[in-house]
Amino acid sequence: MTEEKKQDIYRDTVFLPKTGFPMRGNLPNREPEILKMWQAMRLDEKLKAQAAGRPVFTLHDGPPYANGHLHIGHALNKIMKDVVNRAHRMSGEGIYYVPGWDCHGLPIEWRVEEEYRKAGKNKDSIPVLQFRQECREYAQKWLDTQKEEFKRLGVQAQWDERYATMDFSSEAAIVNEIGKFLLNGSLYRGLRPVMWSPVEKTALAEAEIEYHDHTSTAIFVAFPIITDPTPSGALEEVSAVIWTTTPWTIPANRALAYGPDITYAVLRVDAVNESATLPVGGKILLAEERISAFAEEAGILSHHVLYTMPGLALKGAVAAHPLRGQGYDYDVPMLGGEFVTTDAGTGLVHMAPAHGEEDFILCREHGVEIDELVMDDGRYVDWLPLFAGVHVFKAADPVCAALLDAMMASEEKGLPPAGLVGRNTIVHSYPHSWRSRAPVIFRATPQWFIAMDGKGRLRQKALKVLENVAFVPSQGRRRLTSMVEDRPDWCISRQRAWGVPIAVFVEKKTGEVLRDKAVMERIVEAFRQEGADAWYSSPPERFLGNNYSAEAFEQVFDIVDVWFESGSTHAFVLDGKERHFPADLYLEGSDQHRGWFQSSLLESVGTRGEAPYKCIVTNGFVLDEQGRKMSKSLGNVVSPQDVNQTYGADILRLWVMNSDTREDLRIGKEILKQQGELYRRLRNTLRWLLGALEGFEEAEKVEYNALPELEKWVLTRLAELSAQLAHAVSTHEWIGVYPAFHGFCTTDLSAFYFDIRKDSIYCDAKDNLTRRAARTVLDILHRTLTVWLAPVLVFTAEEAWMARFGEGQSVHMEEFPVMPLEWLNTPLSEKWGTVRHIRKAITAEIENARQSGLIGSSLQAEVMLTFSEKEAALFAGYDWAELAIVSKVEIVVDPQSGSLYCEEGSSDLPIHQGPIVKAAKGYKCVRCWRVLEEVGQNVQHPELCLRCATVVETL
Structure with missing residues (x-):
């Protein structure tokens, strides 16, 4: 046989x-079947019922944007949240996870407008309520789509109780939060520069900005000094030279800034090359440290320094605009600014207070006039001399041409240099709108702000409560803290139509905002019943009541920044009996330190005096296998939908939890x-x-x-x-x-x-x-x-x-x-670590024997294993044949040797030899395949070892 x-x-x-x-998971087909089974068995309801009476763990869901299919970053973040929730549930806690969506704001409005443009419609001709309804329908479509895509990823949540910022109840809660800032005096309207998108015609938040390389025209411009405060007359017939990468801001110049601690020099131009615009004999003022670099840029072949002076000596100096006589006939004071450096340029900075944060602050401190010269579409106002109607991004050439003409005119008249000194181009990192991908500008417009300092001391309170928040990874604490420390007042207004309006009234006569609790309560109640559309469909008398005349008030139609909306979600998600405030955890991408983490913090501290979270966890971004950002043009986009169809959601989930999510993932x-x-x-x-x-x-x-x-x-x-x-x-x-x-x-x-x-x-x-x-x-x-x-x-x-x-x-x-x-049992763990070490040594020798042809499988081997006395005592009674998966192991104790496998301390004994492998004696048991001399001893079952023969006889 x-x-x-x-x-x-x-x-x-x-x-x-x-x-x-x-053996095969067949996940793409099996997973949808399990989802249907969960639905049939009402698993979500059972899990909610199970949570009753348990200590509650609350992870508040940061709302994704209801705009398009989910991308791999959405999948990463939602899977992480789901793992955390499930782990806490399986640890005995009650989980009431309410997923949410951001539904207002520019991206959705932009998409609806795109459809108008394709159809040849003008958005401004569409009634606002119709437009808002179309935005609502668009958001609802993608909310429903994303919800099903999240479910397909295996994410468990209270899907039927999801929140959306466009729900009537949410809109009422958001406007109520605005009202809290209104009534506590933190909300105000003011003129200051904000990041503005000329394409989208609205202010943008820092979180809506991304930085890309941009080619800009850089120019040096001479401003003739007309008031010399120095006793020696060192600045007579001298021109201050500035450098800027935004020539379009020159028409908005209202001052120059110097560094009080910088040493400045007045130099005389002695010789220039043929491309230079500065006249020989001209006297100019700049930082002493920048003379060499500037001379090369300006084509100055030789010069000599007439005077040097500290920056403080410039206090009281006044210059003239280089385009004086052409509609720019105002004085340009020179002001001390601690922000001025000598890292680049000339050590003197031109101030356009309508187009820069530092410019605005410095000029406002000194009472300098601030003009609004750029319209919402990026064009200069119609009354601006020389440049009326020109778009700022096309203004470099006409501005430079006017400045060059001014320089030539000043030379012809024998006046101090005034105008263009030099021009080149630079490539630098520049802010762009993340939606339109177009560059943005700083533009001073009347906006609604929440004060960071002053009466409410929002900044100080926010920094204080952050001390009690945990961060994973820990460096997130410094990142968020520094952002709160450095941020200006919070601009919460946007000049769009789809969103929650900043539902306030301003008295026309005084310009003061109406702070009336009863008015705000009527607004909130109207929103609760009809949504934010009530602000657009109702007469102002509905909200003002009988105490105020509607004709005396301006009704504000700016909408609130979507970051304020999402930052308010704790107010209508965490205030339920099943969920508690503050949340145990906020978990989002690392970019949310400047986004949702920060807006939620400021909103909550401003209205409640405490942070809305106990802990912040962040994850990195997802890159392709080469570490590149994903883009359709590169063809390297990995979508969760494709992964589900090809591999299954469990593979994607495993990838998430096998990765270091603190860093960028591939x-x-x-x-x-x-x-x-x-x-x-x-x-x-x-x-x-x-x-x-x-x-x-x-x-x-x-x-x-x-x-x-x-x-x-x-x-x-x-x-x-x-x-x-x-x-x-x-x-x-x-x-x-x-x-x-x-x-x-x-x-x-x-x-x-x-x-x-x-x-x-x-x-x-x-x-x-x-x-x-x-x-x-x-x-x-x-x-x-x-x-x-x-x-x-x-x-x-x-x-x-x-x-x-x-x-x-x-x-x-x-x-x-x-x-x-x-x-x-730690000692046992350590002991079996040694066992595995010995087994590894045996396995290595078995492999050598197999390679040499001595044996085939390990069960064809027997091993002589030498132990020291210590090893023999430690492993007494162990079945080494079973542990090594061989047919026989002979233990030899060498009392004259030190241990090969255990730490022997300071023993000077020689180390015994390692395992020796030989071919096993006997015959192969056809049932267990061990080779033993006892095979054949059982007459009834001669092909079996004694153990197997006994088992067979009992069956």
């Missing part, structure tokens, strides 16, 4: 794994294939556990104290990993947790524990203590690993749970198991 036929006879007596849990086909391989190993672990547990019964279980050391070591490893998981849950520091689980499954279990115990599980009798102990631990492993993997592999874990316990028994209703204290 052949060996194959002999094996066939005994195959049914081997307890091989049996399970309906398939994704692409090769990375996803790697994650697929990691997933396959985890799935195979679950599959083997399920197969090996086939038919497992409670009666098989072995008490902890009766377990062999190997099983106790596995439980120690579980306890160690459980502590790592608990630490992640409590600190929100998840880096390395799921890679550790993967390492446990592949290295500790599949390559070690399973490898060792397969023989006992497959071949020992059902009532054998070792087999029962192993299956006891396999039961614990299956329950524990499936629950631990459930927050990430939401579909696979559910499938693995149902494969054993049946449908309707969702793993997501389970809690993380509590590990008994006795399981955590």
Whole structure:
């Protein structure tokens, strides 16, 4: 009889794994089926009911924008949130996670306007209520789309209770929050420069700005000094020279700034090259440190310094605009500014207070007039001399031409230099609108602000409460703190139509904003019933009541910045009985330090005096495999929808939790294939556990104290990993947790524990203590690993749970198991670390024997293992043949040697030799495949070893 036929006879007596849990996940098809099953079993309702009475953990969802399909960054962030929520639920806490959406603002308005432009319609001709309705419908369409895409990612939430900033109740809450700032005196209207998009015709927040390289015209301009405050007359017939990269701001110049601590020089031009515009003999003022660089730029071949003076000597000096006589006939005072440096230019800065923050502050402090010269579309006002109607981004050439003419005229008249001194181009980082991708400008316009300082002391309060907020990673604290420290007053107004209006009235006679609580209450109630459209559809008398005349007040129609809206969401999401304020956690991308984290902080501190969160966690951005930003032009965009269809959402979720989310992440086909391989190993672990547990019964279980050391070591490893998981849950520091689980499954279990115990599980009798102990631990492993993997592999874990316990028994209703204290045995863990070291040494020698042709499989080998007396005592009673998966191990104790495997301290004894591998003596058991001399001793079953023969006879 052949060996194959002999094996066939005994195959049914081997307890091989049996399970309906398939090897291949087939996730793209299986995951939607599980989603339908969850819906049918009303899992969301069961989870909400389970949360009742538990301590509540609240993660407040930062609202994504309802505009287009989800991108990979959305998926990263929402998966992280889902893992955190599920982990806290499985830790025994109540989770009431309410997802939300930002629905107002420029991006949606812009998309609706695009449709108008395609149809040849003028947006301004569309009634505002019709326009707002079309924006609402557009937002609702994408909100519904994104909701289904989030569900497909396996994200669990109270979807039917989602919030949206365009809900009537939300709009009422937002305007109520505006009213709080109005009534406490923090809200005011003022003129100051803000970042303005000429394309979108609105102010923009810092969070709506991105920086790109931009080519600008840079010019040097001479301003003749007409008032000399120096006793020596050092500034007579001298011109101050400035440098700017925004020639279009020259018509708005109202002052010059010098550095009080900078040393300045008056130099006389002695010779110039043919391209220079400065006349020979002209006298100019600039920082002494900048003379050399300036001379090269201006084409000055030789010069000499007439005077040097400290910056303070310039106090009281007054210059004339270089275009004086052409409509620019005002004085240009020279003002001391601490912000002036000598890093570039001339050490003198031209001040256009309508177009720069520092310019505005310095000029306002000195009572300098501030004019609004640029209209909302970026064109100069019609009454501006020389440049009326010119767009600022096309103004460089006409401004330079006028300045060049002025310089030539001053030379012809023998006057001090006035006008263009030099011109070139530079490439520098410049702010652009993230929506239109077009460059923006600073433009002074009347806007609504929330004061950072003064009466409400918002800045100081915000910085104080941040001291009690936790940050993961920790450097987020400094980033947010520095942004709050440095930010100007919060500009909350936008000149658009789709949003919540800043619903206030301004008295026409005084310009004062009306601060009346009863008026605000009527506004809030109207919004609650009809939404913000009530502001546009109702007469002002509805809100003003009988105490005020509508004719005496201006009704404000600016809308509030969407960052104020999203920053207010805590007011209508966290004030429910099931959720608490402040939230335990805000989790968003690292860019939200200047966005949602900051606006939420300022809004909450301004209205409640405390932060809306206890902890902030940030994640990085997603790049392609080469570390490049994703773009359609590069063809490197990875969409979550494509990943779902190709690999499955569980693969995407595994990628998230295997990554260092604190830094920028990379994704692409090769990375996803790697994650697929990691997933396959985890799935195979679950599959083997399920197969090996086939038919497992409670009666098989072995008490902890009766377990062999190997099983106790596995439980120690579980306890160690459980502590790592608990630490992640409590600190929100998840880096390395799921890679550790993967390492446990592949290295500790599949390559070690399973490898060792397969023989006992497959071949020992059902009532054998070792087999029962192993299956006891396999039961614990299956329950524990499936629950631990459930927050990430939401579909696979559910499938693995149902494969054993049946449908309707969702793993997501389970809690993380509590590990008994006795399981955590550090000395045992260290001891078995040594066992694995010895096993590795044996395995290496087995491989050498295999390569030489001495043996085939490891079971064809027997090993002579030499121990020192210390090693022999430490490992007395161990079945090394089972541990090394060989047929026989002979232990030789060498009392004259030191330890090869254990630390021997200061022993001077020689180290004994390592393992020696020989071909095993005897015959192969056709059931367990071990080669033993005892095979053939059982007459009934001569092809079997004695152990296998006994088992077969009992079956």
